[in-house]
Amino acid sequence: MSAPAVTVERLTRRFGAFTAVDEVSFEVARGEVFGFLGPNGAGKTTTIKMLTGLLQPSSGRGTVAGFDLAREVESVKRSIGYMSQLFSLYGDLTVEENIAFFAGLYGVPRARRAGRRDWVLEMAGLKDHRSRLTQELSLGWKQRLALGTAMIHEPPVLFLDEPTSGVDPISRRDFWDLIGGLAARGTTVFVSTHYMEEAEYCHRLALMSRGRIIALDRPAGLRAAMPAPLIEIQTDDSPRVVEALEGAEGVIEVGLFGRAVHVIVRDAERARAELPRVLAAAGLAVRGLQVVEPSLEDVFVALVHLSNQGAAT
């Protein structure tokens, strides 16, 4: 049996009167890819900064790799790799110099440095670019180099704060393959993102909204827990359909989904009868209307909406 990689109990961080993270509790098992989802400003980055020792919690407790966040922050820092939202390697150093710098900071033993450097170059696909200045690399390469330097000392826990923002879809896919490989070899990966399709790569997901975790489960479990039925409408004028249905009777949330419109409703049968009438009254043609399996995005939209309503009343 093994202790969890991360445990958090009622972790809270306030900035003045604003509570960025509000009594959050969860556990992350070893070797797990743990996804942190939520809109911007939900408190994801603040939570990660507390777990990496960059910010002190206002209250609550937590351990990372078995070390206490309050009392053993130096040991925590030695046991983690961290990749921040913005690219934060040195652009005016070469690829190799960046790797050597972080190997020095993490105290990688001299005998192992060449081996670790080659591992990073191999993993990031930068073997032929080792002497290039980092600022000249494409964003996808920069990101993989940042992941490599965060792993230079083979930490048991890796924190990635929106690691793929701004990266093209192919690089993003490659990046997630790397993360999957690391987790398969026992590294715990704690990753935040706001790309819903990336959520599918995670073993478990926590959804944050307004500083609180409003759902925590496996992706399949979350989809099954969709609180309300979902209707998909095919039409030629999606934006006007969204406009017409906003605030309509029995509609919880309506939004564009690709070229179609997704409507979360209170009651599927009544909506099936009601919605075409509303649209016809607005003079909008409907090509198709059916109840569909929700995607993770739909689930999150519904959950965030319901939790906001709960907070308002």
Added chain:
Amino acid sequence: MRALDPTRLLAMARKEVLQLRRDPRSLILAFLLPVALLVFFGYAISWDVSDIRLVVVDQDRGAKARELLDGFRASGRFAIVGRLERTADIGPLLDRGQARIVLVIPPRFDADLGAGRTAVVQAIVDGSDANTATIALGYAQAIVQQFSARALFQTRRVRLPVTAATRIWYNEELSSRNMIVPGLVAVIMMIIAGLLTSLTIAREWERGTMEQLASTPVSRLEVLLGKLLPYLAIGLVDVALCSLLGVVIFRVPFRGDVFFLMGASFAFLVGTLGLGLVISALARTQLLATQIGMIATFLPGFLLSGFMFPIDNMPLVLRAITYLVPARYFLVVTRGIFLKGVGPEVLWSEGLLMVLYAFAGLGLAAHSFRKELG
């Protein structure tokens, strides 16, 4: 967990050197600016007064009057640029700045002297530049006194009761350059050292790399010292370079011990580089850090270090502030080493204060950095 790990310190220092090597602006600041400042100010600043424009109103035109004027000419301090017939023209002449001093030799000057009466010459000085006026007047009085002593000796055949046999030490030619150049070394190094480090921490905040650093086990002290060490080496090279140029270009004597100069520079640089780090930690942006750095080094360096104005003459409040200016101590040390050839036996108090300053600078840097990091 050790607060000072040699491996991490070395990694930090090596990274700074690599970045410095690729940054032309920092390289110019580190190596070109001190030399340029020394040469520029070394030539520009001089407190020697020579070729003071003198206009004569000679109403006597006798032999003695010519003799007196020859005395002025021979001194090398005055240039006789014109003659006036009427005293009424003196005012407009001074107004236009065509003369700094006007010498009026009255009628019967020759006759009075011959008869053993006291002859009066009048000197009218443009006092708008009080400094030059005082010096010009001093020279004029000395020349007139010399002339009158000689006159006394010739007419009455008496001896002067007392004469002063003066001898000037340390700066035999009383050349202000000999005083200015060693002082400049101190002032310039305060400016360079303060500016060099003022960018380093701010740059890390601005580029977001500070967050990455903060997530690693590197300690505050390692970051600070890692940033300080490369610049300390540069500063020592700069001191040696400026001293060498002072001796070679400006012919300033160097009478003291090179090793003592380097030791004193070490303490001085640690303190001043630390001051730059404090500015950098507080400013957080490179632009603001440079601006604060300029204000905090240039003005105090030149005005409050004792370089331009003697500290003893300052009002009490300003005098108290000068104790915060590191160049104040270093200036005494460089002048002492260059001109007097003295060592720690005389300069120990300044040396001690610079060591204290070094600890204070580092401590303050660590303190102002702490608020931001973890």
